[in-house]
Amino acid sequence: MTAAGQVAPPSARFSALAVPNYRRFIAGQGISLIGSWTETVAQGVLVLTMTGSAFDLGLVAAVRYLPVLLLAPYAGVLVDRHDRRRTLLVTQTALAMLALGFGIVILTGHQSLMLALLVAVVFGVLTAVDNPARMALIPELVGREALHSAVTLNSILANVGRGVGPLVAAALIGTVGLGWCFIANAASFTLVIALLLSMRTAQIHSEGRIPRRPGQVRAALRVARTNPQLLGPLVMMTIVGTLAYEYEVSLPVFGExxxxGGADEYAWLTAGFGAGSIAAGVFLLFWPQTGLTRMAMISGAYGVTLGLTAAAPNSLVANVTIVFVGACSIGFLTTGNSTVQLFAPAGMRGRVTALWTTAFIGTTPIGAVIVGGVGQAFGGRASLFLAAAACLTAAGVGALIGRIRPRDDAPPTPSSPRR
Structure with a gap:
C-alpha cells in the first residue's frame, strides 16, 4: 500500500476502475452527488428567499439532518444485515420521487416553509440509510486489493460533486428557476438506479450479513473507541462537522x-468552493492521504483558510480565499473517509461508516442552529470565524489522539492496512 504523501503508481491509483461493477457505481454516484448538491444549494436559496431569516435557514438544515443524528447508528446495523445494493435501490428510488415531487410543487408556486421542513425530514430518514450503504458497498465491489484506490476515488468524486453541484445550481437558478434544481436531482437518480440494476451480481463479493443480536451498535462504538485511527477521525469530524460544514447556512448569510452581494454572491462563493474542491481532488488522486496525522495537518490549514475568508474585506478577496477553503475541505473529508474505511473491520463496515455519517451529517441539527443563530446575531463573518476555530481545535485534538497507542484488548481490524 502506498504510504501517505508518496506518489502512487498508476496501477495502484486506478486499480478500482478495472472492476466493471465499480465503474458503474462511481459513474452513477458522480452524477447523483452533483444532483444532490444542486438541490441542497437550491433549498438554501429557497428558504432564504421565502423568509429572509438565517435562523429559518438553520432550522430547515437542522430538520433535514436530525434523522441522521438519531437513526444513523441503527441504520448501520440495518446495512450490515441486508444486501447493500438492494438497500441502495430502495433509498435512491425514494429520494428521486421526493425530489421530483418537491420540484413540481415549486414550479407550480405552492412551496411553503412547512412543506420544506416536511421534505427535509423525509430526506434525512432516507439519507441515514443511504450514506452508510453506499460506503459499505464499495469493498464488496472491488475486494481488499483495490480498496484503497476505490475509497480514494469515491471520496474525491463525492467531494467534487459537492463542488460541481453549486455550479449547476447557480446556472439553473439564474436561467430557469429554483424548481428545476430539484427536477435535475430527480433525473440524476434515474441513472444511478439503472447502473445499480445493471451490475453483475455474481461479481459482487459479499462480506457477509450479520445475524440479529443485541449489542451490535455498542460493539461498533467499542471498536472505534479502542483504535486511534478510527477514534481520531470520528472525533475530529464531530467537531468540524458540527460547526464548519454548515455552508448551507453560513455561506448564504455571508454572501448576501x-x-x-445577494443570491448571486452565494452562487459565486459556492462556485469558488467547488473549483478548489476539484483542484484538490486531482491532487489527491496522485498523492492520496490517509492517517490521523495527515488529517490533523489538513484540519489546521482548513482553519486558517476559513479565517482568511471570514476576514476578507470584499467580494473579490472572499472569492479567492474560498477556493482554498474548498481545497482543504475535500482534503479533510477524503483523508478522514479513507482512513475510517481502511481501518474498519469488514463485518462491521456498515456500522463504523454510519458513525462517520453521524459525525459528518448527523451533527448538522446541532450545528445548523448554532451557526444560524450566530449568523442572525453577529453576521456571516462570525459564522465563518466560528468554523475556523472548530477546525483549529479539531487539529489539536487529532494530534493528541494520535499519540495514543491502540489498546491491547482492541478488537482486530482485518481490513486495516499494514503500517
Missing amino acids: HSLA
Whole structure:
C-alpha cells in the first residue's frame, strides 16, 4: 500500500476502475452527488428567499439532518444485515420521487416553509440509510486489493460533486428557476438506479450479513473507541462537522448580507468552493492521504483558510480565499473517509461508516442552529470565524489522539492496512 504523501503508481491509483461493477457505481454516484448538491444549494436559496431569516435557514438544515443524528447508528446495523445494493435501490428510488415531487410543487408556486421542513425530514430518514450503504458497498465491489484506490476515488468524486453541484445550481437558478434544481436531482437518480440494476451480481463479493443480536451498535462504538485511527477521525469530524460544514447556512448569510452581494454572491462563493474542491481532488488522486496525522495537518490549514475568508474585506478577496477553503475541505473529508474505511473491520463496515455519517451529517441539527443563530446575531463573518476555530481545535485534538497507542484488548481490524 502506498504510504501517505508518496506518489502512487498508476496501477495502484486506478486499480478500482478495472472492476466493471465499480465503474458503474462511481459513474452513477458522480452524477447523483452533483444532483444532490444542486438541490441542497437550491433549498438554501429557497428558504432564504421565502423568509429572509438565517435562523429559518438553520432550522430547515437542522430538520433535514436530525434523522441522521438519531437513526444513523441503527441504520448501520440495518446495512450490515441486508444486501447493500438492494438497500441502495430502495433509498435512491425514494429520494428521486421526493425530489421530483418537491420540484413540481415549486414550479407550480405552492412551496411553503412547512412543506420544506416536511421534505427535509423525509430526506434525512432516507439519507441515514443511504450514506452508510453506499460506503459499505464499495469493498464488496472491488475486494481488499483495490480498496484503497476505490475509497480514494469515491471520496474525491463525492467531494467534487459537492463542488460541481453549486455550479449547476447557480446556472439553473439564474436561467430557469429554483424548481428545476430539484427536477435535475430527480433525473440524476434515474441513472444511478439503472447502473445499480445493471451490475453483475455474481461479481459482487459479499462480506457477509450479520445475524440479529443485541449489542451490535455498542460493539461498533467499542471498536472505534479502542483504535486511534478510527477514534481520531470520528472525533475530529464531530467537531468540524458540527460547526464548519454548515455552508448551507453560513455561506448564504455571508454572501448576501456580509458581502452585500445577494443570491448571486452565494452562487459565486459556492462556485469558488467547488473549483478548489476539484483542484484538490486531482491532487489527491496522485498523492492520496490517509492517517490521523495527515488529517490533523489538513484540519489546521482548513482553519486558517476559513479565517482568511471570514476576514476578507470584499467580494473579490472572499472569492479567492474560498477556493482554498474548498481545497482543504475535500482534503479533510477524503483523508478522514479513507482512513475510517481502511481501518474498519469488514463485518462491521456498515456500522463504523454510519458513525462517520453521524459525525459528518448527523451533527448538522446541532450545528445548523448554532451557526444560524450566530449568523442572525453577529453576521456571516462570525459564522465563518466560528468554523475556523472548530477546525483549529479539531487539529489539536487529532494530534493528541494520535499519540495514543491502540489498546491491547482492541478488537482486530482485518481490513486495516499494514503500517
